[in-house]
Amino acid sequence: MPARAQGKPVLTSRDHERVRTLVLDRPEALNAFNEQLYDELTEALLAAAADPGVAVVLLTGNGRAFCAGTDLKEMHRRSTDPAFVPGKHGFTGLVDALAAFPKPLVVAVNGLAVGIGLTVLGFADLAFAADDARLKCPFTSLGVAPEAASSYLLPRLIGRQNAAWILLSADWVSAREAREMGLVWKTCAPGDLIETAERHCATLAARPVSSLRAVKESMVAPLRADIAAARERENAYFAELMGGPANLEALTAFAEGREPDFTRIPE
Template sequence: MTLLIDDENRVRTITLNRPDALNAFNEALYDATAEALLAAADDPEVAVVMITGAGRAFSAGQDLGDMQERITNPDFVQGAHGFPGLITALSQFPKPLICAVNGVGLGIGTTILGYADLAFMSSTARLKCPFTSLGVAPEAASSYLLPQLIGRQNAAWLLMSSEWVDATEALRMGLVWRVSEPDELITDARKHAEVLASRPISSLMAVKQTMTEPAKPEIAAATARENAFFEKLMGAAANAEALADFHRGKS
């Protein structure tokens, strides 16, 4: 199973479950996560959703094997939701969303934090947006959401440098709200999730909608800009070289 789902005290925990692939997103995981968010949105017994990862990673981002196949295989089969559907599900999710970053987070494993209402991070975890090292554009409306969340210069470094950011730096930036010791992360995140889940769902949703509604047109516009650049850059020289280096490293 690419996802594990657990319900307790009106908190639904969604655990990305491709630990051997460091929870990298392939089409199946994009689809399963989007479906899980849509189901949680419609479930009257779910007040809060928490996303975390199985094993030592939160998510290693896009599965680069999938990216390579998308470029080279004309018969590549996209998922029913795929990456665009996951981003839509995140941007439209009407209830509190908590991320518990238990290990490395690359790409969407970092940019998903732009959609989190609260983000918790293990003190040993690290985050990276590897877009320039892959020769591609930003994704997931991160070009809009991250400057809003952490300020222009922090976002510029994160999106342009392709360098790791540790938990101390992520907290300083405001990329995450709390840092916990590894064995306390889920307990800490759940404790706060259950405080929220004890409140009326209708009120939680009203608060979230009033906070997020103004950003929705900006998210859509940023996504369109990013997609246009991504289409132009994916498969171009810098991206092809980066993917070739990746595959040489695996062989």
């Protein structure tokens, strides 16, 4: 299989006092994940996990969005182009890296958070959001199934009915609603978001890494089997629905700049 051509980096990284800040950097695409960004973030998480000089990772986005989910134009090409070349890690590799990440992961949601921009919060140890952030899971509006063990992690994090609304409706959730649900821990003014997240990261980074790892593993270890089982179920449904009539209608409608019409699609 030919290698995928790589453009300029779409992820930036900076270190300060044992905190590694990873910034999704496709602002022109609202930081939507294409194959390159999946690969770069996966590699960055693997590197941070292995680096003894990193105690905490802070993940945020550049521009007016945290992450607009999966790049739908590329998703359409993947569904329709037999010559499409996937990345090295892809979505599955990123979720593997998130599920296995052994150190505190802090997420700062600036602006829009869609799809993986929301479901990543299921793997976050702390999550902050700007007051003007808006979040949603668009799965039913795309004719597909949940992802990233969100069918398990979201009910556990925010309760069954809150999770059901987010996963079933594909509707927006405000930062205030996200805080009230427990989807994010704290909200603040957009201009204070990074400073607030960095201040909390600094507190964690002052602790011994061995202790941070032990605490996180103690919290996560009992969940691993259920996370894996949820991912297996979700992946099976996603594979069944991806490229199906509802999904193709959603992607075609997106490419044509119109709302999808699912009413004529048979069950």
